[in-house]
Amino acid sequence: MSTLDLRRDARRDALAPLDLGDVSAADLASARSNWRERMVSEHASARVFGELVGGMMRAGLPADETHRVAEMVRQELDHARLCAKVLVAIGVEPVAELPELAYVPSHEDATSPLEAVLRNVISIGCCSETVAVALVATERELAGPRSLRRVLDQILSDEIKHSRFGWRLVSRLAPSLSVGERASLDAYLVDAFAHQVRFHAPFLDMPCAGEAGLAVGAPHGRSNWLVFMATMEDIVIPGLERCGLSAREAWREVAGVDRAA
Amino acid sequence: MTTHESTRRSEARAKGLRLAAKIATCGGLAMAALGLAEARAAGASSTPTHAVASDDAKALSLEGFKPSVGNCGCTPCWGPPAPPAKTRRSARSARPARSARRRGAR
Numbered sequence: 433m434s435t436l437d438l439r440r441d442a443r444r445d446a447l448a449p450l451d452l453g454d455v456s457a458a459d460l461a462s463a464r465s466n467w468r469e470r471m472v473s474e475h476a477s478a479r480v481f482g483e484l485v486g487g488m489m490r491a492g493l494p495a496d497e498t499h500r501v502a503e504m505v506r507q508e509l510d511h512a513r514l515c516a517k518v519l520v521a522i523g524v525e526p527v528a529e530l531p532e533l534a535y536v537p538s539h540e541d542a543t544s545p546l547e548a549v550l551r552n553v554i555s556i557g558c559c560s561e562t563v564a565v566a567l568v569a570t571e572r573e574l575a576g577p578r579s580l581r582r583v584l585d586q587i588l589s590d591e592i593k594h595s596r597f598g599w600r601l602v603s604r605l606a607p608s609l610s611v612g613e614r615a616s617l618d619a620y621l622v623d624a625f626a627h628q629v630r631f632h633a634p635f636l637d638m639p640c641a642g643e644a645g646l647a648v649g650a651p652h653g654r655s656n657w658l659v660f661m662a663t664m665e666d667i668v669i670p671g672l673e674r675c676g677l678s679a680r681e682a683w684r685e686v687a688g689v690d691r692a693a
Numbered sequence: 694m695t696t697h698e699s700t701r702r703s704e705a706r707a708k709g710l711r712l713a714a715k716i717a718t719c720g721g722l723a724m725a726a727l728g729l730a731e732a733r734a735a736g737a738s739s740t741p742t743h744a745v746a747s748d749d750a751k752a753l754s755l756e757g758f759k760p761s762v763g764n765c766g767c768t769p770c771w772g773p774p775a776p777p778a779k780t781r782r783s784a785r786s787a788r789p790a791r792s793a794r795r796r797g798a799r
Contacts, residue, residue, distance in 0.1 A: 473768045480772035531768055537775035555773035562717050570709030574701065595716050620776055627774035643698050655702045662710050671717045 436475055438516035438526040447521040447579045450648060459645025462638075464524045466651050471515035472528050474587075478508040480556060481594075483536035487549040493601070500597060507590040514583045521579070522648060539620075547613040550605060554617075554677075555624045557598015559668055563632070564591045566663045567656060576647030599671060606675040614676070621672070621682035625664070629686060632660040 452460055481504040488498045516526030542548035568591055572584040609617065638653025646652060664683065672679035 469768070473771055476768045477771050534769045534772070536772050539776070541776065552773040558717070560771065562713050565716060566706075566709040566713035568709075569712045570702075570705045573705035573708050592712075592716055595713070599717050623774050623776045627770075631770055643701070646702075652702060655706060659706050659709055662706070663713055666710065667714050667717045674718070 433532060434530045436472055436512070436528050436530040438471065438475075438513055441513040442516040442520045442526045445517070447517045447583075449523070450521045450577050450580065452522060452648065454644040455648055455650075456642065456645065458639065459641045459650040460522070460648075462641055463645060463648045463650035464519070464522055466649055467515050467518050467522065468524065468526075468528050471512050471519060471526060472530060474508050474515060475512035476530065476533055478505045478512075479533060480536050481505045481508060483538075484549070484552055484556065487538065487545070487552055491545040491549040493549065493605075497597070497601065500593070504590070504594055504597075507593075511587050511590065514586060518580065518583055518649070543610075543613045543616045546605065547609065547617050550602060550609075550617055551620045551624070553598050553601050554621070554672065555627070557595055558602055558672060559624060559628050559664075560631075561591055561595040561598060562668055562671075563628070563660055563663045565595050566659050566667075570655070570659055571646075571649065574643075574646040575649070576644075580648065602672070602675050602677075606677060609676075618678040618682065621677065621679055622685050625679075625683050625686040628660075628664065632657065635660065 455463070481501055484501050485498055485505075488501060519526040536552070539548035539551050542551065565588065568584055568588045572581060572588055575581045575584055606614075606617075635651075635653045635657040638651050638656070640652045640654055641650035669679045669683050
């Protein structure tokens with residue numbers, strides 16, 4: 433376990449302290465916890481994009497796309513710095529424990545380097561980042577202080593690039609997959625979707641902040657869960673089906689398993 | 694929780710979903726996805742009192758998706774999962790066997 437300390441970064445172009453007068457103690461604690469976790473999460477997600485670069489090279493994908501992914505590494509690190517500035521503005525030191533981080537899978541069991549990288553592109557770009565766009569855009573609508581909206585605008589504009597990258601690659605490359613590659617990728621969708629559900633299910637146990645709390649970034653767990661489910665069912669699944677993948681069948685399997693559990 | 698707050702959240706969600714739909718989709722599918730997001734928004738804003746109840750009810754109705762084990766949401770888990778070892782199927786025809794295994798595992 434190491435420590436992520438972004439105090440120096442937060443001091444550069446620091447945000448003015450936010451007016452927290454209307455925010456309840458519980459919502460303020462929730463907002464502080466949310467921004468701290470987001471700082472760590474954004475920082476750690478940089479490594480996921482870093483690993484993606486290698487997979488893209490192995491699959492022989494276009495150099496300009498690989499270059500864009502390398503830029504995404506920097507963007508995620510920048511998001512962590514932005515979160516650090518918000519933390520200071522709501523009265524918290526931007527210091528947190530950085531947990532031991534899992535390795536990003538290289539999918540050696542995949543049928544080809546292309547299928548291997550598409551597994552990660554779908555999981556990251558089409559699923560995680562598309563959900564992130566919907567969640568951050570929702571949060572941005574409810575944000576109060578102008579400085580906070582600017583931070584969320586910056587994060588959102590990058591998440592849009594990350595999501596668009598995923599859909600661009602999958603829509604271009606999926607049609608050229610062999611029957612075997614497609615079958616293997618379809619099978620992976622069950623794992624990818626189950627992971628999405630597991631990752632986002634804690635929303636259901638989160639508190640639901642009031643309007644003043646939402647304005648400074650306290651979460652509303654049930655609302656976030658609705659955003660997640662709607663994004664998966666109305667956007668991600670139909671989008672992957674459009675690319676020729678059996679996403680609906682995979683989602684049904686995940687839903688059936690979890691509802692039966 | 695007030696009706697006003699619930700309506701604001703519904704409208705904010707609709708905007709978020711609309712943006713995600715624009716990015717994720719192309720051609721005719723985009724219109725379908727946008728239509729879904731807009732339908733949700735219209736339903737929430739035209740019947741705000743009902744929306745208060747449906748907001749919670751909808752979330753609860755979707756709780757069935759919540760895994761009984763393995764919830765995370767933690768930082769190290771953001772990213773693609775590795776498939777379970779030695780259980781990869783080589784074709785979709787193997788789906789029933791996989792389903793049974795997964796149900797048993799939980």
